[in-house]
Amino acid sequence: MAATRSKTKAQVVEKPTVHYEFGGPVGALGIIVSLPAVCYGLVFFCNADVCIRLNNLTATLPALPAGMVLFSWQACAVYLGWMAYTTLLHLLLPGIRKEGILLPDNTRLTYKLNGMRCFLVTMCLVGAGVYSGNLDLGWVHANFLALLTAAIIFSNTLSVCLYAGSFVGNKTLAKGGDSGNWVYDFFIGRELNPRIGGFDLKVFCELVPGLIGWLLLDLGFAQRQFQTTGAVSPAMGLVCAFQALYVVDALWFETAILTTMDVTTDGFGFMLAFGDLVWVPFTYSLQARYILEHPKELEGWFLALILAIKVAGYVVFRGSNLEKNWFRNNPDDPRVKHLRYLPTERGTRLIVSGWWGVARHVNYLGDWLMAWAWCLPCGVDDIVPYFYVIYFGILLVHRDLRDGEACKEKYGKDWDKYTALVPYRLIPYVY
Numbered sequence: 001m002a003a004t005r006s007k008t009k010a011q012v013v014e015k016p017t018v019h020y021e022f023g024g025p026v027g028a029l030g031i032i033v034s035l036p037a038v039c040y041g042l043v044f045f046c047n048a049d050v051c052i053r054l055n056n057l058t059a060t061l062p063a064l065p066a067g068m069v070l071f072s073w074q075a076c077a078v079y080l081g082w083m084a085y086t087t088l089l090h091l092l093l094p095g096i097r098k099e100g101i102l103l104p105d106n107t108r109l110t111y112k113l114n115g116m117r118c119f120l121v122t123m124c125l126v127g128a129g130v131y132s133g134n135l136d137l138g139w140v141h142a143n144f145l146a147l148l149t150a151a152i153i154f155s156n157t158l159s160v161c162l163y164a165g166s167f168v169g170n171k172t173l174a175k176g177g178d179s180g181n182w183v184y185d186f187f188i189g190r191e192l193n194p195r196i197g198g199f200d201l202k203v204f205c206e207l208v209p210g211l212i213g214w215l216l217l218d219l220g221f222a223q224r225q226f227q228t229t230g231a232v233s234p235a236m237g238l239v240c241a242f243q244a245l246y247v248v249d250a251l252w253f254e255t256a257i258l259t260t261m262d263v264t265t266d267g268f269g270f271m272l273a274f275g276d277l278v279w280v281p282f283t284y285s286l287q288a289r290y291i292l293e294h295p296k297e298l299e300g301w302f303l304a305l306i307l308a309i310k311v312a313g314y315v316v317f318r319g320s321n322l323e324k325n326w327f328r329n330n331p332d333d334p335r336v337k338h339l340r341y342l343p344t345e346r347g348t349r350l351i352v353s354g355w356w357g358v359a360r361h362v363n364y365l366g367d368w369l370m371a372w373a374w375c376l377p378c379g380v381d382d383i384v385p386y387f388y389v390i391y392f393g394i395l396l397v398h399r400d401l402r403d404g405e406a407c408k409e410k411y412g413k414d415w416d417k418y419t420a421l422v423p424y425r426l427i428p429y430v431y
Contacts, residue, residue: 189267313369
């Protein structure tokens with residue numbers, strides 16, 4: 001009997017512990033439900049009719065803006081047309097071919113990158129349409145909520161298809177996306193690199209429809225302001241220019257996306273699909289919409305301060321990212337060969353001087369400074385336009401924690417040595 005029990009125990013194989021993020025299945029479900037609610041809430045709580053005031057937070061009741069509808073077939077057709085247009089543009093236009101990182105099966109995928117070309121063609125077509133009077137880009141304001149609904153329906157449908165498709169064939173699954181809990185896997189993304197032939201769905205959605213669509217919403221709000229007032233205000237001009245620079249920068253350096261956690265680690269599921277196609281265009285355009293609905297007259301010194309914050313943020317953001325990419329590609333590059341680094345047992349090098357000696361994610365600090373420059377043109381009367389800088393700060397802290405956990409697992413004791421040399425995470429002497 002004892003021998004039988006011993007044999008039974010020996011045959012028991014413990015299942016590997018599932019590592020959940022974002023609060024596990026319960027947290028994932030909460031995010032799936034809450035993200036659309038937040039997108040709608042930003043409109044209901046702050047629109048042309050009402051907006052939450054800092055000095056009286058309880059006085060404003062959410063309301064459907066006058067002249068807006070939650071759903072229309074026209075908006076659905078426009079959104080589907082936009083997705084079809086950007087897909088065809090990506091497939092038809094030439095682009096560079098770039099290999100990604102080494103996958104768990106020891107292969108590398110090749111990516112077609114032509115986001116900047118898609119952007120330039122689109123801007124030319126939109127410019128010609130607006131100039132000729134054949135395109136009323138300001139239409140997006142009255143139809144903002146209906147477009148939001150169409151984008152939510154599309155992103156959720158895409159997420160279902162991605163999850164179902166991950167069970168077909170021999171797919172490479174994301175490390176954290178195969179937990180066995182369907183809610184969590186649907187949220188985080190089960191398949192690492194879903195493709196249709198050579199068309200990489202994740203990288204396309206990360207770069208083209210959401211980013212360019214975000215800028216078109218901004219420009220639509222600017223055109224509506226010009227149509228109603230005869231001018232584009234300095235505040236609107238700054239927001240549109242700052243966010244256009246951000247989009248252009250992302251597309252000009254689009255090869256850098258292949259080394260981000262979104263591409264290398266996370267699967268493509270609801271989290272990224274909703275983020276790319278809904279969250280980015282419809283929440284990042286909040287400041288331009290707010291300025292259209294609540295015009296602001298800003299003094300010259302304040303505009304100069306905002307511009308200085310933007311420049312400082314961009315210098316830190318772009319300077320640190322370039323330094324990292326130059327060092328990764330060629331440590332002997334004259335621009336970075338002076339940098340000190342920590343050699344690791346994996347054979348890689350961790351920079352401990354220059355921008356990356358200031359903080360482990362100094363690029364996040366630059367990103368956050370730019371977020372302030374987007375929000376400040378909205379003035380200080382209302383809190384809703386500052387949603388982005390608050391949310392983004394929380395996101396960057398969470399992203400830093402995720403990355404730190406992954407690096408600890410990847411580098412082991414070398415990571416402890418690195419954190420001793422570079423003690424600050426995001427903000428020197430603060431965090």
